[in-house]
Amino acid sequence: MPAIVETRGLTKVYGDGTEALKPLDLDIEEGEILALLGPNGAGKTTLISMLCGLVSPSGGHARVGGHDIITRYREARALIGLVPQEIALEPFQKVWDAVRFTRGLFGLRRDDAHIEEVLRTLSLWDKRRAKINELSGGMKRRVLIAKALSHNPRVLFLDEPTAGVDVDLRRDMWDMVADLRRDGVTIILTTHYIEEAEAIADRVGVINHGELLLLEQKQALMTRLGRKTLRIELRKPVEAVPGGLSGYDLELAEDGRSLSYHYDTQGEGTGITALLQDLSREGLALRDIHTRQSSLEEIFVDLVKGDDA
């Protein structure tokens, strides 16, 4: 299946010489949820802005739904819905009119039933006659999403959708993303919140300094980079790691009641069997053992740190 979004050497250099996005080749499959992680100023928003038409690329090409974003911008943009990072809404407009306006801008005929459905999904129906400036911040963000969905986009860009959003809205938004995905909508979201990427994304990309450092299936990424820790709780505390275990990378807790063993799940052998045998040989009685996998956040922090170094 051809990618619904594809970039080839897409790059942005601003007037002052800042290389906001280094030449990027990226394929996004139809129907997938891609999370782009990266610190502020990493180039996430620049990438989205170019694909949506807000910023002109300095070089390279990009296609959405097979349409070049420059030469066939009408066809390309008609497929795209954009929820920007900043809340930008006309304060005196009514919610209903604001959403209808966007649908019109995208060249579609008035369809009250569709707009009603969108507003109901986003719990905005009761507020449809309210002016934007009468709404709370969270409600305004819902309006931005409703506008982006007003023209049935096939590709939805969510730029930091849950920054400063309350728990309710975040959960609603995740539900909405799940619904859209069922309808086959491709979703690209940028986020600071690793838990968000971990919870809803199929693939995760990490951008830093305008460069895509990594792009992988979330599960594969977590397995590949995921280091695990085996925590061994001892029945009786020990003063130091017994000499017979010096060959292992072990950490003794301060109270002497537990040992932590770090290992790589992708390694040839994890060394767990040998460790357990050696533990019993040393006469240590175990109370409990458990393992913990590092989260996407730790992976991310490691990557970005390594890149900055």
Added chain:
Amino acid sequence: MNWQAVGAIYRYEMARFFRTIAQSFLSPVLSTSLYFVVFGTAIGSRINEVEGVSYGAFIVPGLIMLSVMTQATTNASFGIYFPKFIGTVYELLSAPVNFFEIVLGYVGAAATKALLIGLVILATATLFVDLTVLHPGAMVAFLLLTCLSFALFGFIIGIWARNFEQLQLIPLLVVTPLVFLGGAFYSISMLPPGWQTVTYFNPVVYLISGFRWAFFGTSDVPVALSLLAIAGFLLMCLAVVWAIFRTGYRIKS
């Protein structure tokens, strides 16, 4: 052509106008009435007829032009500046619309508003003075061309402006003085010869003169020249708008 988008922008802009209907209509009507009271009645009673027309009637075309030019300029400039200011311009840029459609929506709406205000002022004027329009077709043509070209002019200012001060600078410092000095309240022939020459460098003179000719059949400059002037101004604005479109000046990085 994405006509749905043009319609959406046009309706949105008109809705803004009708939302503030009181200010939109009341202020031009009020200021026109004040002009009639001050100029027409108080001063006009001491002025003889100008070019065979009573002074009260003589100032009507100039008054309409004054309002139409400033309203078209400010409405169009504000119309496109506001989305830039509050950030909603992202929507215009990410929609499947081209610059021509955006211009058509904003400029069309601003020109319509100016036209409506012009007509309201004309109607108000008939309450104060007897008016007959000698060349109604020409009058409508001049009015439409003026609305359109000054709305385009305003659109350019709205794109150019980086803040509210710049937005108001041109209408306040350029348009209003040019209109006042463009023979809105007097005939150029009433000025000393030296000042007459200076006045001919004011483009607004040609617009007001032509518009007044459509009413009364008399003009300061030949009608053809007036038509040429407004057509030239219109073309100039179109050229600048085209350049903005080509370069994405101050709207797209």
